[in-house]
Amino acid sequence: MSFLVAEQIEHHYFSPSSVKIALKDVSFTVNEGEFISLIGPSGCGKTTLLSIVSGLLKPTTGDVKIDGKPPESQKSSIGYMLQQDYLFPWKTIEDNTLIGLKLNGKLNRETKENAIRFLRQIGLGDVEKSYPRQLSGGMRQRAALARTMAVQPKLLLLDEPFSALDYQTKLKLEDLVFHILRSYHKTAVLVTHDIAEAISMSDRILLFATNPGRLHKIFHVPEELRNTSPFESRTKDAHHELFGTIWKELESLEKEVR
């Protein structure tokens, strides 16, 4: 069943001297529990689209529905992970994890216990009472994941959450997020510049073209990769084949622009 529906999205940015068409006629659906990635050249409208899906930005025309309702009415059901962790430096990891629950008025004994259990599950049990400055970048992003998951979002929007990490930490966190989102059957939309990351984490990949930003092609990730951890996926022939296909498509888009 389609959980997220985007229909004929068009978005224009206006300045005194010009109009930028950031997105043109973008339609797609995401099923419940599905993980999709948005990839494409810089400026093709990925972040604009994520802002529209989150309800932070109203499209010039077109419509988005999350679980049959407009995104503005679903804000407490949407979780974010961004490139920066945005942890509050003066709060402990535990307090940072509980912040969304507090803001949503959902902090009680049960939700607190769940959140702390999750912190322990992802290996942060020893640093619950530590402050963000005492943690490595990877641990801080894990704390950001715990804060996101604490509010039990129905939809996760992931805007390049691994791109600021060193390569090894990035692979480990991809693996963790993949397993957590699968095991909790979460619906997720990831924006990334990393084709291998998109292949190893997603069920489908939406490739966008630029000028104007538009949906160019949808790639279905083969089942043998979808049921494999990101680490292992990267070692498979099917992964390399899909990488080659998407890379060629990206190159042909670049030639179009030149």
Ligand SMILES: Nc1ncnc2c1ncn2[C@@H]1O[C@H](COP(=O)(O)OP(=O)(O)OP(=O)(O)O)[C@@H](O)[C@H]1O
């Ligand atoms: N607030 C804004 N005002 C005017 N133009 C904007 C604004 N935000 C984005 N744009 C333009 O809209 C287009 C799409 O931008 P967007 O940031 O959504 O693309 P993107 O694919 O996320 O880019 P990147 O991969 O570089 O992050 C770009 O040409 C950008 O310059």
